[in-house]
Amino acid sequence: MMNRKIKFRVWCKTTKHFTDIPFYSCSGGQLLWHHTGNEITISNIDEGDYEIQQFIGLKDSKGVEIYEGDLINFSVNNTVELGDKDIMDYKNQDVHYSGEFAGFMFGEDGFTPLDRIIMTSIEVVGNIFEK
Numbered sequence: 074m075m076n077r078k079i080k081f082r083v084w085c086k087t088t089k090h091f092t093d094i095p096f097y098s099c100s101g102g103q104l105l106w107h108h109t110g111n112e113i114t115i116s117n118i119d120e121g122d123y124e125i126q127q128f129i130g131l132k133d134s135k136g137v138e139i140y141e142g143d144l145i146n147f148s149v150n151n152t153v154e155l156g157d158k159d160i161m162d163y164k165n166q167d168v169h170y171s172g173e174f175a176g177f178m179f180g181e182d183g184f185t186p187l188d189r190i191i192m193t194s195i196e197v198v199g200n201i202f203e204k
Contacts (some may be wrong), residue, residue, distance in 0.1 A: 077130055082140055084124040084202050122201070129168060129177040133195045143168045144203045145179060148194035160191070167201055 117185040144165045153158040166180035
């Protein structure tokens with residue numbers, strides 16, 4: 074069995090901050106819950122007030138967790154023939170989920186296979202909300 078973390082962060086559009094309040098998504102809508110001591114408060118959320126982003130399962134070169142909506146810098150190895158290095162650098166590329174490819178993508182310019190990304194080059198430099 075694979076052991077991986079599935080976690081989220083929530084951007085509050087009203088306060089303009091990330092919150093660590095957990096949430097639950099179900100077919101009837103999304104709920105936020107807050108646990109303090111022995112009390113659990115559950116409330117419906119208006120999707121217009123919050124942006125929920127998933128941890129993609131990777132960390133950058135400095136150990137920072139990467140989430141949807143993060144802006145990252147990275148390099149791609151497009152080497153075609155042995156000994157012929159073709160390295161391209163990308164700056165401020167957003168991380169987003171692609172339903173078409175059923176996975177997380179880096180950048181707006183299309184499909185960047187993870188096997189071509191130089192993993193030690195990935196650096197989170199911000200997010201789409203706090204540019």
